[in-house]
Amino acid sequence: MRIPYDAVLEGVIILKINYEGIIIYSNDYAQKKLGLDKNRLQTLQNIIFSNNYGTPEQFLRQFIKIDNKTNCNITFKDNTGELITTVCTIEKNKNNKEIDLSAVDVTKYDLISRKNKLYYHLLDTVHLLSDKYLLEQQHLSFLYDTVTGSPNKNYFIKYFEEYKGNNLVFIYLDADNFKSINDSFGRSFGDAVLKEIIKRVNNIKDINYIIGRFYADEFLILIEDFDTMEKINDFMELLSNIFDIPFTNNGISFGVSYSAGISLYPRDGKDFEDLLNNADLAMHRAKAEGKRNFIFYEPQFRQTILEKIYMESDLRKGITNNEFSLYYQPQVDMLTNEVCGFEALIRWLKPDGRIIPPFKFITSAEETGLMIPMGAWVIEEACKFINKLNNIGYHDIYIAVNISAVQIAQKNFVSEFIEIIERTKVNTKQLHLEITETVLMKDIEVNTAKIRELQNMGMIIALDDFGTGYSSLTYLKQLPINILKMDKSFVDEIGSGKKNLVRSIINLGHDLELKVVAEGVEDKAQLDYLSYYNCDILQGYIVSKPIPENQAIEFLKKPIKFK
Template identity: 40%
Template sequence: MGKKHDHIIETKVLNAINEAVLFVHEDGTVLRKNNAARTLFNLGTNKVVSIYELLDFADVIGHKEVNVILELKKQLGSWVKVKSLQIEQEQYCLIVRKLSLKDKMNGIDRFFQSFIEASEEGMIIHDGEKIIDCDATFARMFGYKEAEVKGQRMTTFFRKKRYKNNSIVKKANEYTGIKKNGTTFYVEVIGQSYFQDDVIRVEFIKDISERIQYERQIELMAYYDELTGLPNRNYFMSELEATLEHVKLSDELIAVHFIDLDYFKEINDTLGYDFGDKLLQACANRLRTFSDQNPFIARMGGDEFLVLQRNIRDVNMVTQFAEHLISEFETPIKISGYEMVISVSIGISIYPNHGRNVQDLIKHANSAMYVTKEEHRNNYHVFEASISRRFKQMLMMENDLRKALKKGQFELHYQPQKNIKTKKVVGMEALLRWKHPIKGYIPPMEFIPLAEKTGLIIEIGDWVMNEACKQNKRWQDEGFDPIVISVNLSVKQFHQKNLVNKTKQILQETGLEAQYLELELTESMAMANDRNILDTIESLRQLGVSVSIDDFGTGYSSLKYLSFFPITKLKIDKMFMDEKQEQNKAIVKSIIHMSHSLNMKVIAEGVETIEQLNFLRDENCDEIQGFYFSKPLPPHRLTKFFRH
């Protein structure tokens, strides 16, 4: 009586539950069911069936508790959510709830609706692994028919995420999509759950292949050098930063090699920028041959490269690697019919001795590289503390140089040039002086090379020519006899394409006649076998400006080339004024006689004794300049040398 009473109570309780409940044996036999189950599955009151006739029971066997989405076998297109509980070894309790997709679709967040309206996205409904339904857009996107998609596993269509989530859209993830024909593309997936337990989900899929391609292009521009394909400076700094974080936990050394191609500018200027680009690409490929040693190679910019050397046990490994780099570049490079050997100058900094952060390591390697270039090139130099001090001084001087021009700290002193026969001052050489407000006068040999290196010499040279012409015109306006003012030109100044026009403009602005201006070139500049140099000299002569060769005798001038150039005067270098050496006298005699045979005047600089003066007079030298007559002086102290 008690068991029957308990059964009645259980039946009433089961029938009071709105959801379908079935008790099923492992073999599929339905042991018990409530009224909701009879209604859902269209079962009669006493009809006993196998669960396999109703749905795919195999999906739940073996699980103590599981939630699955299954299709009703007798009602195709109808899906149910099944919660299965294993209550005994061979018995399961199934709680079944019918899904109404249309009702659920109406409840999807408005955000997804706006997402769909913005562009064409596909949609799928799945239970985690198995796809329940999809729309036509999704099927078309992946190259399937809708019917082919339903029931397939998610892994058929998606690979694991390959790109980090950069999207501004919440819950967006990026995957590699796999089309029916096997080709891949990139998709963005945004999902929302149907139920709180996340059993059934709706996903919206958007093709983002074009965006990924664009992002890749952006990444290439941001982290790779377009010309060589090597990582750029930004990428190198990021890699160095990551490497530093790693080696801080160990005793491992790392080294930064700062590489500069020797004489690249000259090659570029001579053979053209296209050739220079090809040379940079060839050098990048040469550096790639070291990939077996696992360095990180990048292009810093211009003709400079960076190499990060890792897994270093001692300093010997660093210097051996640098020597290997140098020797590798000794093999000729063939480009556009040319075969050339390009040498490299390398500066090295080593962690932790020469820096513990990215900036210091690169900066110190760069400083060491400049020492290599200044001393012997085609070599390497490991950073030392003294380099940093010297480099700092150079930077400070460069900064002071820029200020000097703006603040009027430069002066011109003039050294008189005298005709030996008439004893009359016929010219003045303008010599640059820098009066620093704190350090006083700085020797030209300290700042002129730096001005050349930084390019400031162009602006400074323009000021010198303008100021010298103004001063010469001022002397003429004061009633003194006209003289020639000599101005030295640097290599960079002389190679300006607008030098002739610039000279003409300065003469017009100052009112000085061209015949009273003389431009001095070094022997190596003037005698270079270059048609452009000859054209420039000829144009200056046509303008009426005199052109002389300074420091003559120190180079390797060819008399043949000398005869081609419209030079007006040769200046004998002061090193030949040492009368104690007989060969010097012979050289001076030869220069004087050769110049006169070519209708050129000769001036000797560095004349300091009466003996030198007498010797030059006897050899018919035309003019002299030196401390015997006068040292360089400021304008207000030179009036005594003029004759009215």
């Protein structure tokens, strides 16, 4: 005997009927929607408006004849006279001479609008849920998302295991910047947008697919029996059109874009999790390339991820084993031709003798959060070197350290910096901080307040890579900076025959009472040009490559020889 589980089957009518058409059981939803009463005898004729098999009597006779289980369409009359369109799974219990009927209110769930395998898979699932044994372990919320009513991951896994003999398309879709909608308008507003996305996608016709919400603002679309890549691209064009239409809620109109990754069964995997992960990798690649796009999975994506994992593991080992060291590149005062300071540049000294430059590991360090302890270590090592220079008589030499976006974003950035200053007792006037325009502008009010606090302690602030970021003159006047550090790309244009902005940048810096540093200086033509237009400080291979601490000290003892 099947015992329905009323607590979770909202939107599902479950009935048990004997061979005379008398309703001997109805679940709570059926009682509420159809006006059934457990204490009053009612028959199938009272509630069926239409079905595939004629009158209710003909319907009953037909299903008494079936051997086991079948599907059909039934339209019920609710207790207000309105019609409820459903699709049903019907199964006969010969021993008890009863018929079990499970009907999904399609308008309630709005899950699948096409009459195909996906459509009836829903019915099979609902009917299984009325089995006593299964209902002790799972319920409808196990298979469907509680916010949108759409299939969740568990549903897709069940479907995949049943129909994976066909060609399938996994489209993993993420609504871009959805967090800002929740943050601005509230979670209930965001939930309404998620439901609208499901509704819009379900309106795409003439192709067999299903969409479900997986997590937060991420969805899976499964296309059945695709035959050409053109068919997939056509579908994605229809999907893009959906997101081109503004969303409106409570009188507020706004745009929502998406990023999607696509994997194909069986080409990109035989296992559900592999296909899902591959589509997810492709989706994140689409996001990294600018969002509002979709990308098909390629095997090298996984290799890229593995390389990042290996790099993170190596970084952790390197930090534990003290494999990092600071190298110092001299900066020369162009009036005196003497070293005025060094830029501290981190290097990774591998046990096998290799020296790994920062561009190969800094991004990974930032993405994994390892940049925070690494950055603190750099600052402290630079402070120790300043103290060493003072101890041997070099009281006017400064050390410049780079500050990353990850570091400055930490709430305790300033307090931890102050702890290092107090612990090392460094002369703050000999400590320069280099920070890019892009980093400062990410949260200009908060970040400039942090930098100004350090500047007020005596530290010198250099705006690094000037000219490659925002370069707004309005902001430039407001930023707490002492030095403009011209990007190497401008220096490279000197003597190239191209128009360059070097003279303009130098004049701009001087007009704002800032010193100007030119980095990446490599030849005499560049040196002469910078000298002619009164650049203050130069840095580059024409002076020296970055060198270890002991060599930097020796470098100070010799006169400058430009190479």
